[in-house]
Amino acid sequence: MSTMTLFKNVTHWKTGEKVTVAVEDGVVVPMPKRGHEHARVLEAPHAVLAPGLVDLHVHLREPGQSGKESIETGTRAAAAGGFTAVACMPNTVPVVDTPAWVEWVLARARGAGYARVYPIAAVTQGQKGEQLAPLQAMARAGAIAFSDDGHPIESAAMMRRALEYARNTGLPIIGHEEDPTLRVGGVMNEGFTATRLGLRGLPNAAESIMCRRDADLAELTGGRVHLAHLSAAQSFDALRDAKRRGLPVSGETCPHYWVLTDEAVADYDTHAKMNPPLRSEADRAACIAAIVDGTIDCFATDHAPHTSDEKARPFAEAPFGIVGLETALALTLTYLVHPGHLSLARAIELWADAPRRLFNLPEVDLEPGSEADLVLFDPQAEWTVEPDLFFSKGRNTPFAGWNLKGRVLATMMAGRFTHLAPEIDFDHQLVLPSESQK
Amino acid sequence: MTMSVSAPPAPAPVSAGSFHRYSVHSDARHLLALEGMTRDVLLGLLEDAATEREWLRSGAPNRTDLAGCSVMLAFVEDSTRTRMSFEIAARRMGANALTFNAGASSLNKGETLLDTMRLFEAMGAQLLIIRHSMSGAPAYLAQHLRATGVINAGDGMHEHPTQGLLDLLTLRDAWSGEFEGKRLAIVGDIAHSRVARSAMAGLSTLGAHVTVCGPGTLLPADVELLGCTVAPTVEDAMEGADAVMALRIQKERMEGGLLPSLVEYAREWGVNHERVALLKPGAVVMHPGPVNRGVELQASVADSARSVILDQVANGVAVRCAVLKRCWQAWKEAA
Structure with missing residues (x-):
């Protein structure tokens, strides 16, 4: 007999009402009429129950770079962050640019995944920007989008062809927007801090020019463009x-x-090195404005784990990227919701409903019949970021030691708990989702 | 089974965000930058360097201030004058100065910079003088080496603090010890210049003003926030200045498309006699060397009575004596 789980007296993420939600056989079910003797009950009146979060932009590093992360550790980190689904980028070794590699990622995720894994496939073979990858076959194999993320598609003609060719798959092309001719060795945002530290800068225009180019190409071709990890005021425009x-x-x-500006780089802190780089205070303000006015369609983390050795290199030699899955929700609550920029419901929508709608993933809600992909979190609970406690292999976060407000208590995927905060101690062990994942 | 999640214990206050910051002046064993160095420390070093200069000029025998100190000169990027200047200073002060030849080293066999420098530490080098093409390399080594004092002999486009100090000592002579209200014009490739950054940092701490000028392609973003003024032309920069510093133009700048030609540069930005005439009477002409004669500096200006280029070189040895003494003193105190 299957076990029913009850989320009792929790706060509904959207309505703010106290509700009790029942889950059985992987889906939300109507409340049983009488007490259900096999029910596990999680009663948390101060906690919010919401659809599991979705991160459309993570680097799981498999195949080929499992020293940095694996599908297992990356999805475990996702679960700890309240995510029930992630879309993983194809800039692996080798690049995911064939249907076989798309299938490999999916198979690996079924065996070791704590979250649904949606592969994003390369636009061009080897992400070299020279020849199209087999987009249609990869779409059939299960890719949900295409991207040469990590590398811009330098040639406008290649981007045009990719958009035209991808059109009948209905899938978007995710643009890593960066004009390589404006990049020339840049390692941080161009501006005062770069000037002061003598580091080569990456200007805002390198990003925004490509955003504008790809918008025009979307108009020309009718293909869908999704602009990844936007950082600059001009890109939001x-x-x-x-x-x-x-x-x-x-x-x-x-x-x-x-949350951050390029001042976080001083003095040569590689944990604040990512691409696109942290920008100025004006850009940070423009980012919040673009979130508030609805310009931004959804959030993502650009979770980019690296080994401690790699991040311990001198600044110019250290790789770009930070981990993000395990701090994303808390940073959203602490820096957008609690200061009043965004309602809690809107913030969750941008992490949960919006990415699902955008990439045509199955919708999740708290109503009977919905897939039980859920997150329970306490928006007021404070905690200190301790990278050594991350489930991700990556420790590369600029937020080490920060006190954040908002903590994940439990994450459930397809009716199984994929993460439970230590204070929640069912007599059930955390169950690997592989048994039930479809 | 019911599991009730109670409210968590009273939390610590939410931080506004405190970064792990490495302060380049937290440890006097190191000399990493002039930016942020206090006025007292700067003036003290200059005073000491002036004293050492007298001793160096006198031809007195070597001293023993740095007896027992092994100084490793690791010039991972090429240098002649700075390396020799440090070497002379270290030997005159009684240190055991060793030169590391990066070209033939394990750095070319894939060993990391840190691992190579750890070797020197293990071999007993107490002070490491590092020249590196990467901005931040000395600060990085200071952070990661436990027992070694790190002296920055020029890091990428960041700073060259002993060059900054020798420039300050040269200006101290030219300005009779008065920095307040004085103005230095720096002409040329500000973007790639560690010399300019150190000079700006030191002079602004001492109350002098810096005007920079150069082609737009060689001015870094938001440079005025470093505390200088940007002049549109070399004439504007030099008019009424108390000194001018011409920066070396590197040939690579042409290849990078930053400059159309050396001829154009010399015409528009070169420090020539007509432009020197715009300076205040008694103002001096400086150059960190090596000079491209006829490009950033008219040859006859370099050789004129206004030129203090060779004084800068001589002051370099004196400044490095003072720096080595200070770092070694701090090393001994920390040991």
Whole structure:
């Protein structure tokens, strides 16, 4: 007999009402009429129950770089962060640019995944920007989008062909927007801090020019463009303009862009090195404005784990990227919701409903019949970020030692708990989701 | 089974965000930058360097201030004058100075910079003088080496603090010890210049003003926030200045498309006699060397009575004596 789980007297993420939600056989079910003797009950009146979060932009590093992360550790980190689904980028070794590799990622995720894993496949073979990868076959194999993330598609003609060719798959092309000719060795945001530290800068325009180019190419081709990890004020403007023109263009931003500025790089802290880089205070403000006015379609983390050795290199030699899965929700609550920029419901929508709608993933809600992909979190609970406690192999976060407000208590995927905070001690062990994942 | 999640214990206050910050002046064993160095420390080093200069000029025998100190000169990027200047200073002060030849080293066999420098530490080098093309390399080594004092002999486009000190000592002579209200014009490739950054940092601490000028392609973003003024032309920068520093133009800048030609540069930005005439009477002409004669500096200006280029070189040895003494003193106190 299957076990029913009750989330009792929890706060509904959208309505704010106290509700009790029952889960059985992987789906939300109507409340049983009488007491259900096999029910596990989680009673948490101060906690919010919401659809599991979705991160459309993570680097799980498999195949090929399991020293940095694996599908197992990356999805475990996702579960700890309240995510029930992630979309993983194809800039692995080798690049996911064939249907076989898409299938490999999916198979690996079924065996070792604590979250649903949706592969994003490369746009061009080897992400070299020269020849199209087999987009249609990869779409059939299960890719949900295409991206050469980590590398811009330098040639406008190649981007045009990719958008045209991908059109009949209905899948978007996710743009890592960076003009390589403006990049020239840049390792941090161009501006005063870079000047002071003598580091080469990456200007805002390197990103925004490509955003505008790809918006125009979306207009030309009718193909869908999703702008990844937007960081610069001018890029938010580019996305705003594209929407005003009714173009099929969407965009995401990441927590570090609304929390940090490039001052975090001083003095040569590689944990604040990512691409696109942390920008100025004006850009940070523009990021929040773009979130508030609806320009930004969804959030993502750009979770980019690296080994401690790699991040311990001198600044110019250290790799770009920070981990994000295990701090994303808390950074959203602490820096957007609690200061009053965004309602709790809207913040969750940007992490949960919006990415599902955007990438045509099955919708989740708290109503009977819905897949039981859920997160229970306490928006007021404070905790200190301790990278050594991360489930991710990556320790590369600029938020080590920060006190954040908002903590994940439990994450459930397809009716199974994929993460439980230590204070929640069912007599059931945490059950690997592989048994039930479809 | 019911599991009730109670409210968590009273939390610590939410931090506004405190970064792990490495302060380059937290440890006097190191000399990493002039930015942030206090006025007292700066003036003290200059005073001491002036004293050492007298001793160096006198031809007196070597001293023993640094007896027992092994100084490793690791010039991972090429240098002649700075390396020799440090070497002379270290030997005159009685240190055991060793030169590391990066070209033939294990750095070329894939060993990391840190691992190589750890070797020197293990071999007993107490002070490491490092020149590196990467900005932040000395600060990085200071953070990761436990027992070694690190002296920055020029890191990428960041700082060159002993060059900054020798420039300050040169200006101290030219300005009769008065920095307040004085103005230095720096002409040329500000973007790639560690010399300019150190000079700006030191002079602004001492109350002098810096005007920079150069082609737009060689001015870094938000440079005025470093505390200088940006002049549109070399004439504007030099008019009424108390000194001018011409920076070396590197040939690579042409290849990178930052400059159309050396001829154009010399015409528009070169420090020539007509422009030197715009300076205040008695103002001096400086250059960190090596000079491209006829490019950033008219040859006859370099050789003129206004030029203090060779004084800068001589002051370099004196400044490095003072720096080595200070770092070694701090090393002994920390040991």
